[in-house]
Amino acid sequence: MTHIIPVIMSGGAGSRLWPLSRQANPKQLLPLVTEQTMVQETVERFDSEMFSDPVFICNALHVDAILAQMSDIGRAVDACIVEPVGRNTAPCAVVAACHAAKRKDSLVMLVPADHHVKNPAAFRSAIKRAVPAAKDGYLVTFGITPDAPETGYGYIARGEALEDGVYKVDAFREKPDTATAQKYLDDGSYAWNAGIFLFSPESFLAEAEAHAAPIAKEARRAYEASDAQNNVIHLDADIFGACPSESIDYAVMEHTQKAAVVPCDIGWNDIGSFTSLQAARAAISHDGQGNAVNGSVMTERSENCLVQTDGLPVSLVGVSNLAVIVNDGEVLVVNLDESQAVKNIVTRLKEGGETERL
Amino acid sequence: MTHIIPVIMSGGAGSRLWPLSRQANPKQLLPLVTEQTMVQETVERFDSEMFSDPVFICNALHVDAILAQMSDIGRAVDACIVEPVGRNTAPCAVVAACHAAKRKDSLVMLVPADHHVKNPAAFRSAIKRAVPAAKDGYLVTFGITPDAPETGYGYIARGEALEDGVYKVDAFREKPDTATAQKYLDDGSYAWNAGIFLFSPESFLAEAEAHAAPIAKEARRAYEASDAQNNVIHLDADIFGACPSESIDYAVMEHTQKAAVVPCDIGWNDIGSFTSLQAARAAISHDGQGNAVNGSVMTERSENCLVQTDGLPVSLVGVSNLAVIVNDGEVLVVNLDESQAVKNIVTRLKEGGETERL
Numbered sequence: 001m002t003h004i005i006p007v008i009m010s011g012g013a014g015s016r017l018w019p020l021s022r023q024a025n026p027k028q029l030l031p032l033v034t035e036q037t038m039v040q041e042t043v044e045r046f047d048s049e050m051f052s053d054p055v056f057i058c059n060a061l062h063v064d065a066i067l068a069q070m071s072d073i074g075r076a077v078d079a080c081i082v083e084p085v086g087r088n089t090a091p092c093a094v095v096a097a098c099h100a101a102k103r104k105d106s107l108v109m110l111v112p113a114d115h116h117v118k119n120p121a122a123f124r125s126a127i128k129r130a131v132p133a134a135k136d137g138y139l140v141t142f143g144i145t146p147d148a149p150e151t152g153y154g155y156i157a158r159g160e161a162l163e164d165g166v167y168k169v170d171a172f173r174e175k176p177d178t179a180t181a182q183k184y185l186d187d188g189s190y191a192w193n194a195g196i197f198l199f200s201p202e203s204f205l206a207e208a209e210a211h212a213a214p215i216a217k218e219a220r221r222a223y224e225a226s227d228a229q230n231n232v233i234h235l236d237a238d239i240f241g242a243c244p245s246e247s248i249d250y251a252v253m254e255h256t257q258k259a260a261v262v263p264c265d266i267g268w269n270d271i272g273s274f275t276s277l278q279a280a281r282a283a284i285s286h287d288g289q290g291n292a293v294n295g296s297v298m299t300e301r302s303e304n305c306l307v308q309t310d311g312l313p314v315s316l317v318g319v320s321n322l323a324v325i326v327n328d329g330e331v332l333v334v335n336l337d338e339s340q341a342v343k344n345i346v347t348r349l350k351e352g353g354e355t356e357r358l
Numbered sequence: 359m360t361h362i363i364p365v366i367m368s369g370g371a372g373s374r375l376w377p378l379s380r381q382a383n384p385k386q387l388l389p390l391v392t393e394q395t396m397v398q399e400t401v402e403r404f405d406s407e408m409f410s411d412p413v414f415i416c417n418a419l420h421v422d423a424i425l426a427q428m429s430d431i432g433r434a435v436d437a438c439i440v441e442p443v444g445r446n447t448a449p450c451a452v453v454a455a456c457h458a459a460k461r462k463d464s465l466v467m468l469v470p471a472d473h474h475v476k477n478p479a480a481f482r483s484a485i486k487r488a489v490p491a492a493k494d495g496y497l498v499t500f501g502i503t504p505d506a507p508e509t510g511y512g513y514i515a516r517g518e519a520l521e522d523g524v525y526k527v528d529a530f531r532e533k534p535d536t537a538t539a540q541k542y543l544d545d546g547s548y549a550w551n552a553g554i555f556l557f558s559p560e561s562f563l564a565e566a567e568a569h570a571a572p573i574a575k576e577a578r579r580a581y582e583a584s585d586a587q588n589n590v591i592h593l594d595a596d597i598f599g600a601c602p603s604e605s606i607d608y609a610v611m612e613h614t615q616k617a618a619v620v621p622c623d624i625g626w627n628d629i630g631s632f633t634s635l636q637a638a639r640a641a642i643s644h645d646g647q648g649n650a651v652n653g654s655v656m657t658e659r660s661e662n663c664l665v666q667t668d669g670l671p672v673s674l675v676g677v678s679n680l681a682v683i684v685n686d687g688e689v690l691v692v693n694l695d696e697s698q699a700v701k702n703i704v705t706r707l708k709e710g711g712e713t714e715r716l
Binding site: 019331338 | 656658667671672673674676684687689691697702703
């Protein structure tokens with residue numbers, strides 16, 4: 001029987017959600033959309049007989065919090081693999097494959113820790129559709145059916161059908177301009193690249209060795225030289241530190257002949273900015289004017305705002321399309337049309353040496 | 359020699375500047391525009407040989423703060439007259455006149471405590487122009503030369519000239535709609551009614567008795583029955599409480615044949631909302647993008663905002679034309695085009711019994 005091992009990439013910092021997301025307590029550890037934290041939501045998505053206990057790949061700072069959050073929802077953890085430094089997703093995927101390869105007849109379900117999926121049942125159906133192709137050696141990516149000409153995501157063009165609902169990848173496309181994004185949307189054969197993968201470890205390692213040999217070699221060595229304490233596995237710091245930093249897309253997916261895509265419509269949201277957080281929360285509940293609020297909040301002639309406060313009461317008058325965040329000693333007011341620029345504030349705090357505020 | 363006695367009406371609550379302005383610490387007691395509080399600014403405006411020591415008319419809650427703020431700038435106070443309840447400006451003016459009438463050859467300079475005047479020298483020149491008419495028995499009002507079709511103020515139409523720069527009032531006009539305001543602006547003979555007056559106490563009392571007898575009678579009785587402790591004079595609560603509540607304009611100025619106006623251009627701003635506070639502060643200093651900020655503030659792609667924080671650092675991203683106020687346990691975010699609606703929040707807090715937040 002095939003074991004699908006969820007490998008949850010939890011290394012991110014989520015600086016576009018500062019000051020909610022902080023270095024010691026980043027996005028994936030927060031209950032951003034529901035009452036569960038993002039890692040809890042992510043794990044619950046794989047709560048079916050298809051899946052083994054999850055593996056986390058994370059920063060040493062977050063191991064205890066992840067284990068505690070899993071304990072809180074009564075979930076066993078196969079392993080926490082600790083990255084001494086972040087090296088993007090390609091080395092991460094190699095490590096995941098090395099870990100999974102120790103178990104016969106397994107597949108790796110590689111997912112980010114900080115995405116929201118409104119319809120997990122639809123996601124599990126898509127995974128089921130993907131299993132035969134993955135067992136055949138395809139590196140299967142899950143492409144999100146677009147509902148708007150988004151310019152913030154890469155796109156995947158599908159090619160010939162392998163079986164019902166599973167296609168070879170024709171091409172990966174960079175983040176497009178608006179006109180191109182509209183063309184992709186109208187075309188109907190493009191999907192958003194959500195960075196979610198299903199593959200057999202042997203097939204992935206072979207493709208990584210073929211297309212990204214230094215990464216495959218160094219990440220494997222770092223895993224093999226790791227220091228395990230119970231189920232916490234520390235990758236070798238020197239070796240992993242020397243591994244090139246690259247994304248799984250650039251290093252492997254864009255080069256392999258074995259890329260496949262399963263288009264799916266699962267209510268996916270990467271919660272990549274306050275704009276998408278507002279959309280995800282308002283889709284669950286709002287005040288009738290599109291305001292999604294948490295904490296002591298009064299609104300007057302205001303609409304489509306996201307407000308969250310962990311203390312001081314917040315009052316809004318005559319505003320729309322803003323996020324107002326009061327969290328852990330910081331106040332942020334951001335236009336939801338410019339929410340990507342929140343990271344500029346984080347950059348300035350870093351450059352100014354104000355690390356205690358990060 | 360004529361004594362001009364500044365009588366500073368300090369009874370207001372300033373709810374449109376909540377949460378800066380609070381019941382215990384309202385607008386006039388705050389350093390809103392400069393480093394001086396509004397009452398300090400107001401008194402400094404009368405720092406010339408023309409003027410006697412000031413008289414304050416205020417709420418009992420604020421006497422100590424007013425005396426302390428005067429002491430801080432080394433100014434003697436003629437008297438603090440304490441209103442047991444607020445009864446609008448007409449009873450206030452009667453009380454001022456009764457107090458001033460005890461001194462021979464005096465004039466009352468009746469002014470709100472919470473206005474900003476950028477050019478006090480021009481204001482003093484206008485007062486000098488007004489003195490002969492006031493001594494002749496005219497109730498002189500200072501009309502602000504408009505520089506925009508403001509709909510938030512009443513207007514004064516001037517009539518025949520009494521002397522250079524002093525006119526009989528032709529009519530007082532209610533707050534106009536935009537088209538009418540534009541007509542007034544284009545016409546050139548209209549001025550904003552700023553609620554600033556110069557009159558002889560005897561003449562004002564005679565006009566008040568002629569046009570608003572109950573107010574003249576009850577306010578005078580309340581003053582005559584007052585209880586004085588040193589220079590703090592408590593009006594009789596029962597009598598003053600029974601006095602009708604009315605503005606000096608409705609009760610007297612719109613009826614008397616003795617109304618005069620001195621048009622003047624003195625950089626006047628009533629700081630009646632966060633919009634005018636932003637304008638007044640930015641006129642003194644801003645960050646190059648029109649943001650007037652106080653406290654720990656970072657801005658990113660933001661302009662024409664007013665930001666003030668007494669504690670938590672505030673970051674703005676991609677916003678314009680907002681006031682963001684963090685003060686004494688409250689956070690307010692308000693669109694400067696809708697800043698009048700701040701009072702709706704105050705009303706809701708009152709109605710909800712949240713008096714500790716007012």
